[in-house]
Amino acid sequence: MRALGLIALAACGSGSGSSPPSPGSGSASIVRVDATELIAKYECTRCHEVPKVAAAVRDKHCVACHRQILDGTFAAEPERLAKWRGRITSLTDVPSLAGADRLRRAWVRDFLLRPHDVRPELVAEMPRLALAPADAEKLAGHLVPEDRADPVDGDPAAGEQLFRNLGCARCHRFTGASVDDTAMHATGAKQPAPLDRAWQLAPDLRYARDRVQPAQLAAWIAAPRGLMPKLGVDDAQARDLAAFLARTPLAALPPRPPAKRLPVLDRAVTWDEVEAKVFRNVCWHCHAVPDFARGDGGPGNSGGFGFAPRGLDVSSYTGIAAGSLDDEGERRSIFAQLPDGTPRVVAHLLARHTEAAGGIVDGIRGMPLGLPPLPLEEIQLVETWIAQGRPR
Amino acid sequence: MKAAPTVTGIFLFAALAARPAYPCLNEVMRQEEAIKMVTKVEQALEIADYNAAEVAMRTHKRIHDDKIEDRLADARKLIFLRTRTDKTEREQLALVADHFKVRAKGKDVKFKAWLAESYEALGKTEDALAILDDLKKRDLVPDAFAYMSYARLTAKAADRDAAVAACKVRAKNKAICVLPANVAKS
Numbered sequence: 184m185r186a187l188g189l190i191a192l193a194a195c196g197s198g199s200g201s202s203p204p205s206p207g208s209g210s211a212s213i214v215r216v217d218a219t220e221l222i223a224k225y226e227c228t229r230c231h232e233v234p235k236v237a238a239a240v241r242d243k244h245c246v247a248c249h250r251q252i253l254d255g256t257f258a259a260e261p262e263r264l265a266k267w268r269g270r271i272t273s274l275t276d277v278p279s280l281a282g283a284d285r286l287r288r289a290w291v292r293d294f295l296l297r298p299h300d301v302r303p304e305l306v307a308e309m310p311r312l313a314l315a316p317a318d319a320e321k322l323a324g325h326l327v328p329e330d331r332a333d334p335v336d337g338d339p340a341a342g343e344q345l346f347r348n349l350g351c352a353r354c355h356r357f358t359g360a361s362v363d364d365t366a367m368h369a370t371g372a373k374q375p376a377p378l379d380r381a382w383q384l385a386p387d388l389r390y391a392r393d394r395v396q397p398a399q400l401a402a403w404i405a406a407p408r409g410l411m412p413k414l415g416v417d418d419a420q421a422r423d424l425a426a427f428l429a430r431t432p433l434a435a436l437p438p439r440p441p442a443k444r445l446p447v448l449d450r451a452v453t454w455d456e457v458e459a460k461v462f463r464n465v466c467w468h469c470h471a472v473p474d475f476a477r478g479d480g481g482p483g484n485s486g487g488f489g490f491a492p493r494g495l496d497v498s499s500y501t502g503i504a505a506g507s508l509d510d511e512g513e514r515r516s517i518f519a520q521l522p523d524g525t526p527r528v529v530a531h532l533l534a535r536h537t538e539a540a541g542g543i544v545d546g547i548r549g550m551p552l553g554l555p556p557l558p559l560e561e562i563q564l565v566e567t568w569i570a571q572g573r574p575r
Numbered sequence: 576m577k578a579a580p581t582v583t584g585i586f587l588f589a590a591l592a593a594r595p596a597y598p599c600l601n602e603v604m605r606q607e608e609a610i611k612m613v614t615k616v617e618q619a620l621e622i623a624d625y626n627a628a629e630v631a632m633r634t635h636k637r638i639h640d641d642k643i644e645d646r647l648a649d650a651r652k653l654i655f656l657r658t659r660t661d662k663t664e665r666e667q668l669a670l671v672a673d674h675f676k677v678r679a680k681g682k683d684v685k686f687k688a689w690l691a692e693s694y695e696a697l698g699k700t701e702d703a704l705a706i707l708d709d710l711k712k713r714d715l716v717p718d719a720f721a722y723m724s725y726a727r728l729t730a731k732a733a734d735r736d737a738a739v740a741a742c743k744v745r746a747k748n749k750a751i752c753v754l755p756a757n758v759a760k761s
Contacts, residue, residue, distance in 0.1 A: 474642035475610050494682055504717045505684045514684050516714035572744040
């Protein structure tokens with residue numbers, strides 16, 4: 184692969200043995216690849232802190248903008264700020280990519296191509312970008328220059344006891360594991376700052392064995408970075424915990440039932456209702472009119488996150504009736520029926536349900552991008568409004 | 576040698592320092608106010624309340640925002656177009672058509688619809704219908720006025736009735752969905 188072909192070194196050696204985890208020894212796959220241009224193309228810095236890459240400007244920085252609105256430092260009229268503040272539920276905390284070098288490179292690549300919910304308490308998820316596999320590979324190489332597969336020795340039983348004693352379940356879900364404690368986890372939301380934020384960012388440890396390099400997992404437990412509190416464990420205990428996370432049996436997750444599309448309603452649905460409950464409430468943030476937006480009309484209008492401009496403006500009846508730009512740059516109706524008869528906009532909203540269940544709908548990106556699927560009742564509202572001829 | 580600050584200079588400096596966002600002081604409308612005003616104008620246009628639109632525009636003082644100025648220019652042209660009478664000069668209507676022809680070179684279909692309305696006013700029925708037929712075929716008719724323009728121009732009674740019906744569904748002010756007597760009877 185071209186990205187990895189720049190320099191790819193694989194060194195084989197013995198495992199880390201009983202020594203403290205120390206990145207730099209043992210078997211490692213090392214790549215030196217610079218994906219700075221891809222980080223710029225996909226605008227990773229709109230949400231993430233990326234080492235050695237400048238943050239996005241405030242008007243394009245989702246997290247900085249949200250935080251400034253919440254703390255009142257955003258330059259806007261007080262009543263407008265108050266209105267916005269009441270609507271912000273996501274993208275106030277996003278994991279820094281400074282810690283991404285501890286992840287497994289292949290996992291990062293696959294996650295970029297098929298993102299899924301790793302952090303159950305964060306509202307937003309990694310959005311499914313229009314990434315080519317080669318771009319995902321290169322980005323993964325940039326973020327994870329050194330990938331060490333050697334296992335860490337440790338006592339899983341001792342690790343499980345530590346897990347329980349330390350109350351890890353207060354912040355972390357560990358779905359499918361015997362130690363997963365939803366009741367204790369629910370209390371985590373009420374922890375004092377900054378632990379309440381740490382709780383939000385805490386990943387489901389189910390994914391740790393695939394997601395994090397074994398030695399790095401132990402190293403992280405021994406000396407966590409970011410908001411994760413120091414646990415006060417020594418290196419041996421860290422290895423026990425890492426061994427437990429990596430080896431404890433996991434039950435399969437119950438399959439998520441497919442979203443059941445609701446029939447159109449019998450009652451009348453007007454633009455005012457569907458605008459207030461769906462388009463302005465959710466979609467408008469990324470699909471606005473650039474003439475009035477403080478920024479650029481949002482990535483769903485003027486382009487962003489690697490997406491070409493779609494020119495979709497859902498902020499007015501006229502705007503939404505004017506459709507969006509297709510791949511050839513021509514206008515098309517967002518209400519046009521796809522071959523199965525589903526209006527295009529409804530298909531995008533339903534596709535988000537499929538994505539949340541682990542699937543992908545060919546040719547249709549789930550919307551809202553990187554956010555939870557709309558409740559089926561809201562999609563039903565949109566579909567009813569369309570079926571009724573989109574009454575004003 | 577540095578010049579001593581004049582009283583005017585001190586006053587000007589103090590004024591600018593206190594209100595850095597408004598370099599021309601009160602002569603420049605705040606952008607937030609301008610956005611609210613343009614929104615009000617466009618809402619009035621949507622319900623065909625041209626008097627209210629003009630009243631809202633009277634509060635306007637030019638701001639340094641081309642996009643907002645463009646929207647207001649569009650609004651002025653639309654008011655002129657939709658309040659025309661038999662005595663309206665053709666040259667003036669041609670200027671409106673020229674304006675929307677330029678605007679329609681972009682990807683926003685509402686300008687195409689407004690260009691079609693302009694062509695209708697100029698008696699360029701075929702040109703107007705070509706635009707409206709295309710928008711209708713692609714389900715991209717942006718507003719109720721475009722449906723009525725189509726209803727007034729089409730020769731087919733069934734299409735005319737369908738366009739009036741679509742107008743009634745999509746117009747905020749259903750009163751705009753009434754055909755002139757001579758068209759309705761044809």
